[in-house]
Amino acid sequence: MRKPYIAANWKMNMTNQETERFINAFLPMVKGITSVDILIAPSFVSLGTASRLLESSNVILGAQDVYFEESGAYTGEISPTMLLSARCSCVIIGHSERRQYFSETDEIVNKKIKNARKNNLEVILCIGESLEEREANRTFEVLDGQLSGSLKDLSLEGMTIAYEPIWAIGTGKTASKEQANEAHAYIREWLRKNKEGADSIRIQYGGSVKPENIVDLMSQPDVDGALVGGASLKPDSFAGIVTGAAQK
Ligand code: 13P
Numbered sequence: 001m002r003k004p005y006i007a008a009n010w011k012m013n014m015t016n017q018e019t020e021r022f023i024n025a026f027l028p029m030v031k032g033i034t035s036v037d038i039l040i041a042p043s044f045v046s047l048g049t050a051s052r053l054l055e056s057s058n059v060i061l062g063a064q065d066v067y068f069e070e071s072g073a074y075t076g077e078i079s080p081t082m083l084l085s086a087r088c089s090c091v092i093i094g095h096s097e098r099r100q101y102f103s104e105t106d107e108i109v110n111k112k113i114k115n116a117r118k119n120n121l122e123v124i125l126c127i128g129e130s131l132e133e134r135e136a137n138r139t140f141e142v143l144d145g146q147l148s149g150s151l152k153d154l155s156l157e158g159m160t161i162a163y164e165p166i167w168a169i170g171t172g173k174t175a176s177k178e179q180a181n182e183a184h185a186y187i188r189e190w191l192r193k194n195k196e197g198a199d200s201i202r203i204q205y206g207g208s209v210k211p212e213n214i215v216d217l218m219s220q221p222d223v224d225g226a227l228v229g230g231a232s233l234k235p236d237s238f239a240g241i242v243t244g245a246a247q248k
Helices: 016-030 044-054 080-085 096-101 106-118 131-135 139-150 177-194 214-218 235-245
Strands: 005-009 037-041 059-063 090-093 122-127 159-163 202-206 225-228
Touching: 005 202, 005 235, 016 044, 016 059, 016 235, 037 090, 044 059, 080 106, 090 106, 106 122, 106 139, 122 139, 131 139, 139 177, 159 177, 177 202, 177 214, 214 225, 214 235, 225 235
Parallel strands: 005 037, 005 225, 037 059, 059 090, 090 122, 122 159, 159 202, 202 225
Antiparallel strands: none
């Protein structure tokens, strides 16, 4: 039995003040929920504020990225040690927006995961196909390439996979529950063939998840949670997703 895992990826949204207002409103809404793992990944700038407010709560603190070196002359980058010092226990790596706008390759993603895991940070690895790739029936081939490149020489320990079809991100177009489960089942099968622990790893779905569709998505056997963008920016809508997932 895999525990449902709901994560907020705030992307480039929320100031420190907005982070504080959000968390103060959100925590009472999810108080006492222990059947779902809940994570918030604010911007780097808000990690300190979030860390202070989430201390001894049931919400885990995550970051949206990390660099693959330990320290040094890499202006603008953030190391695993810095994330740990902000009491972050998890990091999102390989988001499609980073692949698209910041030229992240599977090789870079792989180096980042290795650095995060070496420092005992948990990782949410994002993968997913574009609309063009889906329409050309290349979804599974794209997932194969991303999984083998990103997970090269890595075990599944401390890992979560987020399947985020690019065409469903921020577009209001959610994958149907069947489309989501088909991709998740494919990913799990790939992991079974290539790694140990495929049956216990959690696979989140991401792409226009809202309180209105979470129950449907979670009804699928291989959907273990969600990575949420837009709908995680309002306390009541993110709490609605968490409580929906708690029904699984
Ligand atoms: P939306 O929920 O806004 O579609 O974003 C999904 C996402 O990219 C989460 O990482």
